[in-house]
Each structure stands twice: as C-alpha cells, then as structure tokens.
Amino acid sequence: MQLARLSRPFWRGGTFRTWATRCWRRSWVNEARPLGAMSPSAGAGTNLKEVFREKIEPMHKQVVELREKYGEEVLGTCTVSQAYGGMRSVKCMTYETSLLDPEEGIRFRGYSIPECQKLLPKAKPDGAEPLPESLFWLLLTGDVPTDAQVAQLQEDMRERARVPADVLKILDSMPHEQLHPMSQFAAAINLLQRESAMAAAYANGANKSSYWEHCLEDALTLIARLPEVAARIYRNTFHGGKHVPPGQLGDAHDMGKRLARLLGFESPEFDELMRLYLVIHADHEGGNVSAHAVRLVGSALSDPYMAFAAGMNGLAGPLHGLANQEVLRWLVQLRQRLGDRPMTTENLTELCWQTLNEGHVIPGFGHAVLRKTDPRYTAQRQFALKHLPHDDMFQLVSKLYEVVPQVLEAQGKVKNPWPNVDQHSGVLLQYYGLRESQYYTVLFGVSRSLGTLASLVWDRALGLPLERPKSVTTEWIREHFHKQPMKA
Ligand code: AMX
Numbered sequence: 001m002q003l004a005r006l007s008r009p010f011w012r013g014g015t016f017r018t019w020a021t022r023c024w025r026r027s028w029v030n031e032a033r034p035l036g037a038m039s040p041s042a043g044a045g046t047n048l049k050e051v052f053r054e055k056i057e058p059m060h061k062q063v064v065e066l067r068e069k070y071g072e073e074v075l076g077t078c079t080v081s082q083a084y085g086g087m088r089s090v091k092c093m094t095y096e097t098s099l100l101d102p103e104e105g106i107r108f109r110g111y112s113i114p115e116c117q118k119l120l121p122k123a124k125p126d127g128a129e130p131l132p133e134s135l136f137w138l139l140l141t142g143d144v145p146t147d148a149q150v151a152q153l154q155e156d157m158r159e160r161a162r163v164p165a166d167v168l169k170i171l172d173s174m175p176h177e178q179l180h181p182m183s184q185f186a187a188a189i190n191l192l193q194r195e196s197a198m199a200a201a202y203a204n205g206a207n208k209s210s211y212w213e214h215c216l217e218d219a220l221t222l223i224a225r226l227p228e229v230a231a232r233i234y235r236n237t238f239h240g241g242k243h244v245p246p247g248q249l250g251d252a253h254d255m256g257k258r259l260a261r262l263l264g265f266e267s268p269e270f271d272e273l274m275r276l277y278l279v280i281h282a283d284h285e286g287g288n289v290s291a292h293a294v295r296l297v298g299s300a301l302s303d304p305y306m307a308f309a310a311g312m313n314g315l316a317g318p319l320h321g322l323a324n325q326e327v328l329r330w331l332v333q334l335r336q337r338l339g340d341r342p343m344t345t346e347n348l349t350e351l352c353w354q355t356l357n358e359g360h361v362i363p364g365f366g367h368a369v370l371r372k373t374d375p376r377y378t379a380q381r382q383f384a385l386k387h388l389p390h391d392d393m394f395q396l397v398s399k400l401y402e403v404v405p406q407v408l409e410a411q412g413k414v415k416n417p418w419p420n421v422d423q424h425s426g427v428l429l430q431y432y433g434l435r436e437s438q439y440y441t442v443l444f445g446v447s448r449s450l451g452t453l454a455s456l457v458w459d460r461a462l463g464l465p466l467e468r469p470k471s472v473t474t475e476w477i478r479e480h481f482h483k484q485p486m487k488a
Pocket of ligand 1: 088288318319320321323356360361362363364365366367368369408413414415416420421422
C-alpha cells in the first residue's frame with residue numbers, strides 16, 4: 001500500500017508491477033524503428049535500445065525503494081542567500097549520467113576522464129582517445145560498451161545522419177555575418193524538430209510508458225545529425241559556403257572523424273582532438289545552465305529537439321559555454337597588449353589586473369562547483385603536451401596557469417581561482433587551423449547533446465514529473481522573517 005502511494009508520480013494509476021507489465025507489452029508491439037537497423041544475426045547484446053530497456057525496471061525499483069525508505073529525509077536546504085545567489089549548492093534534483101565532485105571533477109557514470117580514456121573503445125587501428133559513441137552508450141546504460149556494441153551504434157547513427165535538404169537550404173540562406181553561429185545552431189535544431197518522434201507519438205495519444213522510446217529515437221537522430229548541421233554553419237559562415245559532401249566521407253565512421261572531415265580538416269590528429277573534445281564536454285551533472293535547461297524544458301514534455309535547443313541558448317552565455325570563445329579573444333588581446341615585452345610573470349600579472357580593473361572576469365577561470373583545476377583542462381593540456389608542446393599560444397596558456405590563480409586569490413572574492421575546461425579548448429583548435437573563435441561554442445553544443453539527451457531519455461524512462469519549484473518575492477521574505485525570531 002505504502003509502495004503504491006509513493007510510486008504514484010512515476011506511473012500514475014497503478015503499482016510498479018502493473019506499470020512495468022504495460023510497458024513491456026507495449027514495447028513488444030511498438031512500431032519505432034529498432035536501433036541499429038539490425039542485421040539478422042545481431043542480438044539484443046549489441047542493440048542499445050534493448051540493452052537500455054533492460055536497465056529500466058531495476059532502476060525504477062531502486063528509485064521506488066529509495067523513496068519509500070528515505071522519501072521524507074531532507075536532501076538539502078536553501079537559505080535566503082542561496083535563493084538570491086543562483087541556488088548555488090542547493091541539492092534539489094537527481095541526475096543519473098554524471099556527478100561532479102568539487103575537488104576531483106567530473107565522473108561519467110562513476111568513471112573519471114582518465115578512466116574513460118583508458119576503458120572506452122577507441123578508433124581502429126591506433127586511436128588513443130575514446131569514441132564519442134562509446135561515451136553515449138556509457139552515459140545511457142552505465143556500462144562500458146564492447147567494440148561490437150559501439151560498431152552497431154555507429155552504423156545506426158550513420159543511417160540517421162543525413163540532414164533534410166530543405167533544412168540545409170534554410171541554413172544556407174541565413175544572414176551568416178549577422179547571426180552568431182550559436183543562433184544558427186539553435187535555429188537549426190528547431191528546424192529539425194518537425195521530425196520529432198516524441199511530438200508525433202504524443203499527438204497520436206502515445207501511452208506515457210512509451211515516452212522513453214520516442215525520446216531515445218529523437219536523441220539518436222538529433223545527435224547523428226548535429227555534425228552535419230554544425231559543419232554547415234561553419235562552412236557557410238567562414239568558408240563562403242563551400243561544403244564537404246557527406247557522400248565523400250569515406251571511412252569516417254565515428255562522430256569525431258565525421259565532424260572533423262565535414263568541417264574541412266584532414267589531419268588524423270584533428271580527428272583525435274574532436275573525439276577528445278566531444279567526450280570531455282558531454283556532461284557535467286544536472287545543475288549547469290545547459291543541462292538544467294534541457295531537463296526543465298523536457299519536463300513540460302516539450303520534445304527532445306525543443307528541449308535541446310533551449311539548452312543551447314543557455315550554453316551560448318559567456319559565463320557558460322561561450323567562455324571558450326571569450327578565452328581565445330582574451331588571449332589574443334593579451335598578446336597584443338604585451339607587444340614586444342617578454343611573457344614574464346610580472347608583465348602577465350599586470351595585464352590580468354588590467355582585465356579585472358576594466359570590470360571584466362578572466363574567462364576560463366573559476367567555476368560554480370569545482371574547487372580545483374578542472375580535469376577537462378588537464379586532459380586537454382596533456383593532449384597539447386603530446387601534440388603541440390612548442391606552440392606559442394600553448395606556452396601562453398601554460399604561463400597563465402601559474403599567474404592567474406595568484407591574481408584571483410589576491411583579488412580575494414573568487415571561490416575557485418583554477419582554470420576550467422574553456423581555458424584550454426581554443427588553443428588546441430587554433431593550432432590545427434580552426435581559428436574562428438565565435439564558432440567554438442557550437443562544438444561544445446554538439447558534444448553536450450551526448451550527455452543532456454542521454455539524461456533526458458532517463459527522465460522519460462523514470463516518468464519524472466513537470467519541474468515546478470516554488471519562488472517567493474522579496475516582500476514575502478521580509479514579511480516572513482520579520483515575524484520569526486532571529487537566530488542568536
Ligand atoms: N574572473 C574574475 N572574477 C571572477 C572570476 C573570474 N574568472 N570567477 C569568479 N569571479 C567573481 C565573480 O564574478 C563574483 O564577483 P561578484 O561578487 O562581484 O559578483 C565573485 O568572484 C564570486 O564568484 P564565485 O562564487 O567564485 O563564482 P560563481 O559561482 O558566481 O561563478 C563562474 C562561476 C564560472 C560564472 C565564474 O567563475 C566566471 O565568471 N568565470 C569566468 C567565465 C568562465 O570561465 N565561464 C565558464 C565556466 C565553465 C563552463 O560553464 N563552461
């Protein structure tokens with residue numbers, strides 16, 4: 001009885017058992033295209049949808065048990081300062097795909113970035129960075145995939161990858177010089193939305209228990225199409241609309257290489273950089289602006305395209321994903337201001353103070369949660385040490401690693417003076433010739449689809465409800481606390 005009452009928000013109108021039975025029954029007769037356009041011999045073991053389906057029941061069960069046992073326990077509190085202060089550190093949501101530790105940094109399903117680099121499948125024959133598709137598999141299922149599982153997912157993604165011609169035509173006709181690449185990107189995602197399986201299923205009266213299937217369908221199609229969309233925006237905006245025809249991609253089987261080639265880059269090192277880039281930017285638990293926007297908008301049952309477009313508008317803010325663009329602009333300005341003077345600690349310290357005194361933040365440093373150097377920064381630094389140790393810009397970034405934390409600590413208000421992911425990404429991209437910094441956040445966005453959409457599929461699989469926290473006015477706070485005795 002107690003179990004049934006607690007489980008109501010997850011599968012209204014019944015116990016878990018009746019909900020699950022309905023769910024399995026529907027899934028046997030569902031009309032959604034099976035993942036992987038399976039070859040006759042391929043079993044459920046390499047089919048992402050079937051592997052994921054098996055994860056749902058145990059996870060549901062766990063959530064029900066936890067809610068039954070701890071449902072009335074307090075997870076976090078919110079002070080007046082936190083309510084005014086961007087809700088920093090308020091524990092008030094769950095998010096399954098990744099968890100951020102302030103000291104250690106991100107873990108994807110429990111695996112640190114170095115562990116992912118070691119364990120996840122790589123490109124054959126000699127790739128050193130994890131394949132982005134393997135990270136999506138890990139984020140969705142919690143399992144490190146086998147080579148065969150990744151190969152089948154790649155095959156499925158390739159079949160979904162072509163962007164409809166009329167969408168490309170609209171992208172080609174946009175005012176590229178006036179419209180920021182992130183505006184073009186968000187618009188493109190909304191244009192693709194007309195093919196949403198989730199929106200169509202909802203309109204046709206689909207049962208709530210099947211939402212995750214349509215959501216997964218949309219997630220896979222959208223992720224598969226983003227490389228072509230992103231490359232189209234890049235070539236239109238910065239290369240006079242000369243495109244690499246997707247039909248000529250040859251053996252570009254994985255998302256990283258495909259993206260690299262569509263952007264117009266040929267070097268195998270750049271393929272590896274794209275793989276690393278897509279993996280490390282994918283997910284950063286649930287409270288950051290882009291992930292939370294996707295979760296929030298998706299909770300209204302807006303389809304994954306609508307939800308992801310909302311997240312991309314959030315990523316486009318300079319305090320979030322746009323920081324990677326701002327970092328490169330700032331580094332270029334720093335070099336100009338330095339002129340003929342040597343790159344000494346004293347000279348760089350002076351220029352950092354100049355930035356602060358002009359009323360600007362130093363982009364690429366600080367974080368709302370992290371309190372140490374971002375492991376995503378460290379992963380990129382290691383890539384630079386391996387491939388471009390003598391690059392001028394890398395030397396500057398390395399030197400700033402010594403200088404900026406001291407300046408920010410001396411300023412005295414920053415909670416974390418250490419570099420974040422955005423401090424390093426532009427330096428790597430410009431080294432290989434991708435110098436148009438206004439474009440960088442689009443690459444961040446392609447990567448973030450892997451984490452935020454995997455999480456969105458879980459939201460629908462768990463039947464999470466509409467998000468609707470309570471807000472109060474300043475007047476309410478004044479009145480409410482006025483009536484309460486103050487703490488001694
Ligand atoms: N340079 C100068 N001042 C900074 C700073 C920086 N890099 N980072 C924080 N501060 C300031 C804040 O603006 C705030 O000042 P205020 O009291 O006058 O408003 C004060 O220090 C305290 O801020 P905080 O509690 O340490 O950080 P936060 O949680 O409010 O903000 C963040 C976090 C990332 C927005 C902030 O560190 C920042 O603006 N960094 C630069 C932009 C950046 O790199 N963003 C990318 C973050 C990673 C990502 O999302 N991709």
